[in-house]
Amino acid sequence: MTMTTTPDATADKLDRGVLKVAGVVVLGAIMAILDVTVVSVALPTFQREFHASYATVAWTMTAYTLALATVIPVTGWAADRFGTKRLYLTSIALFVAGSALCSAAWDIGPLIAFRTLQGLGGGMLMPLGMTIMTRAAGPDRIGRVMAVLGVPMLLGPIGGPILGGWLIETASWHWIFLINVPIGAVAFLASLRILPKDQPRPSESFDFLGMLLLSPGLALFLYGVSSIPGAGTVAAAKVLIPALIGLALVVGFVAHALRKDHPLLDLGLFANRNLAVAVITMTLFSVAFMGSMLLFPSYFLQVRGQSTLNAGLLLAPQGLGAMLTMPVAGRLTDKIGPGKLVLGGIVLIAAGMGAFTQVTADSSYVLLLGSLFVLGMGMGMTMMPIMSAALASLVDHQIARGSTMMNIVQQTAGSIGTAVMSVILTNQVQHSPAATVYSAVTQGLVPVKQVAPSLLAQGRSALAGAFGHTYLIALILIALCIVPALFLPRRRIEKAEQQPEDVAVPVSIH
Template identity: 75%
Template structure:
């Protein structure tokens, strides 16, 4: 797709949004709709992760089989995200957003009725088809609603579900499983989904059909399965324990080859599925590089936090979720400030400050032990959250603020592909590093077996258990060292992010709201 293509199907209000710095009530209504949808999608990932042990017990399945409930969702996300930009152009954002909510809620309800692990995995894939479209569509809708002058603020609003997911997910999942049953971690999406569906139908503007370029079928056949195969290979690394395993290398290399083939195809095709000409935009290119490094490091490190509290400190699922709350509180403090300052002074200085705070917080966790003070750990989590509030959304803002209206859908799709892929790589990298560190320490491996309920505690001598607990804590500390180094490396591309207010000289974005 070229930058001169016709803009996506969207409503045509009589007047553009007022050129005011404040988010007016109409934009806030759109934000509420988008946040509802995003909360379902993001919260679902962490809620279900808490239920994995319960699925093993309920269906008599192995950990490797149960892990497919997560993998199937991720692969469906990877397959559907690339076509979201074209579909938003062709069918309109409102129509597609409503469809994605219906798919997600239908998949959720079916998951609650699953009678075996196989059907549960299949229904999770259906959930992923809907969930994969919610975030890129939400970014597109909000960017058009607010206009380029207020992107920092709307991205800060969209950051709310990104905070609630990792914080609220373990808390909500643990409580639902303990108080009710595993089915409710899926059924909770039904009332939220119905509210989101009604709100979207009422608030978002009616789509007006417009001519659209032909669909890039070859691009879809290359990119969607390519991303899915590559992420499947990456997701198999923790189970295989090595990159050299066939189940990792074969799908990973085939997927990578398909992605490379798509790039070669897209460079020659005028209306490709993903518009690679967007990389001619300096801000977007630097943002993509920064987001890639940041997602690998940060998403991987976030995976370790609940595991440390549960496996080393012996906390329950619900308590572990509550212990992560300072992370969200820190981000809630800085994210609105970061959004406002991004619109005024550009993202560069804020992102550098955020990376410095995250690096400092992770430095504390590199020294973690079995009895490290909770005051120190929770204080560091608060600083970590403050850093995240100044980092992720300003990077997104830098990418989106200088795009034209016709590029917004494709740009948000590209950023979501980058974030999803890099996050999966980060999760796999940290899992492998932690696993190898544990396996290198026999006492730590023995203690982990007890902590996971795979080995009875009375079969392991008490001195071995105590040494193993310290060894496991040390393995976490060494893994956090890798995460800290990767986060610190983000400083290099972040130095090139704009340090002044980004002025979009292109046509201002069209609103995606209507008052009914």
């Protein structure tokens, strides 16, 4: 008995080789994800340094996002054609080169251009990392490796504002980019040494028409969506025109992909029930949760008057809650499937979000931080088990395409959620004259001495109410995630049988 159970128990754990691969991938993911949130806190600094408007400096974020949307669809094909290791090393090199150039930018225009180069590298890091880890660990341990990869995805939005605020306050804005250079160098050397060798394999022809439809389609759609907060309405021409053109190109890609044998994005993967349900769940979840993530630091900054550094520190309980549940959820996903865990996670997120729907200008920090902790626990039980549900039942040659699809869904839905929540909050503020005045004061547009203390107090309370209403919309969207989550597997996912020609080459760890 002992002889037969021991190997299984050993194989069930993440061995040293897989942990090394996971460490390399997490290092690259942290670098890319932190960069997004670090730059977000530097926008006011860019305004002052380059004497530019907020709409102009916001392009440092938008250009990065659009570059991601352009390159992610190509990642699945490129990984099959050139190998994941080669492509991963190229991605790190592009990201580090873009970071170094950003730190040397002399004006806002060059900075935006260099951010685009960063995005081209950063866009491939997450889908490639998911592919590498999934292949290294195998289907029986995918929940655990997804839990490892989930750490930077959760800590990025929390650690980014802290790191960005500290670097800007103690050094200069250049260091939010320069810090990527040594991290990237370590990640590159570690990847070169540790990641499995690429195995040459026949590749299907590249879908040029699919790329010409999908990549610009996603970029134009996300550009239109990201323009919603600035326009204040969906009906504005600068929102509708690019969004509709982008949507038309995406629809054109779908029609093309359904007819082509080897399209850029394999829509045939939706025949896999687990992946289809996971995509629907991830779409709703990303719209609701990623959008609301934007609101937490904004509340602490605008309503409570905290500094950027303090606002980042106040978000730490969310990361701690996620770190508590994520490893456990990863192990349980491999054993009992993701369904029950995701449902439990959504309930916890809803409970934490519910407290923020009642937020006031003077809500107890104990209540707020406790709610963030509960919300983080729910997050640790939700996002990566959904990813596991999508990828665990795919055969080896489908993994790169599946991870690419999930990253497109997450990026697109997250951008929609961020835009939607921003517009809801902005409209709520605009409906209250007192909140409008107070918001202008917090942004430095109106000197505080010119506003009566009674109006400031009234505006602060009204602004808190606007946040509470926006959190209520997020709560409703979170609750809607329960519907598709009910169809996620509630027992261990069995990997599909591979056809003889699709048998994976064994992964060797160097």
